[in-house]
Amino acid sequence: MRIIIVEDEALLALELESEVEAAGHTVIGVAADSASAMTLIEKESADFAFVDIHLLDGPTGVDVGRFLASKDIPYVFVSGNxxxxxxxxxGAVGAIEKPYTVNGLQNALEYLDAMISGKDALIVPPNLIMPATTTP
Known part of the structure; x- marks a missing residue:
C-alpha cells in the first residue's frame, strides 16, 4: 500500500514510517499540520493514511480525516486521546491508541491491508478500535 502519515511528533512519525516500510508498504509522505496534509493528499495517490488528531496547528486531524474520507481514502486515527x-x-476505519506496541501496530496494519485489499477478514486485533455499528 501507498501510505500517508499525518503526525506532528517527528520521532513518532519516523517510528511509524519505519514500521510501515518494514511491513512492505511505501510511505509516500509525512505531514505535521492540516494544510500540509491536505496538499499531500491532493498531490499523491494514497491507498491509506495514519492520522493523529492533534497536529501542529491544533486538533485538526479530524478535519484531515474528513478530507480523506471525501476522497475515498481509508485511514485510521493514531492518537493518545x-x-x-x-x-x-x-469516516475513519478505526483508531489505534498511543502508545502502541510494534507488535500491535504490525497486527493492525496486517488486518487493515487485508480489509482494504478485499481479502477475507481476519480477527480484529485488540489494539484497533473500530467504530460502533448499529444493527437495524
Whole structure:
C-alpha cells in the first residue's frame, strides 16, 4: 500500500514510517499540520493514511480525516486521546491508541491491508478500535 502519515511528533512519525516500510508498504509522505496534509493528499495517490488528531496547528486531524474520507481514502486515527474522536469516527476505519506496541501496530496494519485489499477478514486485533455499528 501507498501510505500517508499525518503526525506532528517527528520521532513518532519516523517510528511509524519505519514500521510501515518494514511491513512492505511505501510511505509516500509525512505531514505535521492540516494544510500540509491536505496538499499531500491532493498531490499523491494514497491507498491509506495514519492520522493523529492533534497536529501542529491544533486538533485538526479530524478535519484531515474528513478530507480523506471525501476522497475515498481509508485511514485510521493514531492518537493518545481517542476520546476526541467524534462518534461517527469522521469516516475513519478505526483508531489505534498511543502508545502502541510494534507488535500491535504490525497486527493492525496486517488486518487493515487485508480489509482494504478485499481479502477475507481476519480477527480484529485488540489494539484497533473500530467504530460502533448499529444493527437495524
Amino acid at each position: 481517542v476520546k476526541r474522536i467524534p462518534p461517527d469516527f469522521a
